[in-house]
Amino acid sequence: MxxxxxxxxxxxxxxxxxxxxxxxxxxxxxxxxxxxRSAPTDLTVHVPPDLRSGSTRKWWDIPSENVYAFALYIFGQLNRWPSDGEQDYRRAIYGLQSYLTPACKAFLDGDYEYRKAAGELRQRVRGVYEILGRGYSEDPELRVKQLDRDSWLVKLDLNADEYYAAEPVKRVVVRYPLRVVRFDLDPERNKWGLALDCYQGTPQKISLPGGEP
Missing domain, CATH: 1.20.5 (Single alpha-helices involved in coiled-coils or other helix-helix interfaces)
Structure with a gap:
């Protein structure tokens, strides 16, 4: 038993x-x-533009060349007023808000209101463009400096031209220190995965050899 x-x-x-x-x-x-189920369906991989020698990178790493190209493009579009700054500047801020941090968007909205009140926008035509020979450089002190894993300091040397009623009112050469951050919030609206966080310091006028640009 x-x-x-x-x-x-x-x-x-x-x-x-x-x-x-x-x-x-x-x-x-x-x-x-x-x-x-929670894994992302899309993964953005940043590839440097020059692949003649090949490239091996971690998927989350963003090449400094891409960061520089992003900053130059977005900042250039913000400062492109083809007909009337009062309309074009506001339209640019709204159209590019997916590429701006909330703090930068608030700063630009305030900048728009300030310039409008000061009469610096109405019938103004403006554009910025890269100085020949002052483009991307691998020297971090000159162009792109990585502050930490998710943020960069980008220095853009640009010509800034403004016109009022076809008359030039401003032509200066300026170094713009811009802060760029990782911004993987909405891949449908922001394919770069980056955002402009406005200025990382005060823009400075610079001089070029030979005087006028």
Whole structure:
């Protein structure tokens, strides 16, 4: 009788261990399913523009060339007023808001109101463009300096031209220190995964050899 009881107890213990294994496997499968469901469907990989020598990078790393190109493009579009700054500047801020941090957007809105009140926008035509020979450089002190994993300091040397009623009113050469940050919030609206965080210091007028640009 004792032998049969021991056999029944052993079978019940084995059944319990099997049930426990099934529960553990079910929990493991649920965890794997959740990880699969929460994984991103798209992954942005930043590739440097010059691939003649090949490139091996970590997926989250952003080449300084791409950061510089982003800053130059977005800042240039913000300062492109083709017909009337009062309309064009506001339209540019609104159209590029997906590429601006909330703090930068608030700063530019305030800048717009200030310039409008000072009469610096109405019928103004403005554009900025890169100085020939002052483009991207691998020297971090000149163009792109990585502040930490998710932010960069970009220095743009640009010509800034403004016209009022076809008459030139401003032509200066300025170094703009801009802060760029990682901004992977909405890939549908911002394919770069970057955002302009406005200025990392005060823009400075610079002089070029030969005087006028």
């Amino acid at each position: 004792s032998r049969f009881r021991n056999k029944v107890d052993a079978q019940q213990a084995h059944i319990f261990s099997l049930r426990l294994a099934v529960v553990i496997l079910a929990l493991l499968c649920a965890g794997l399913w959740y990880g699969w």
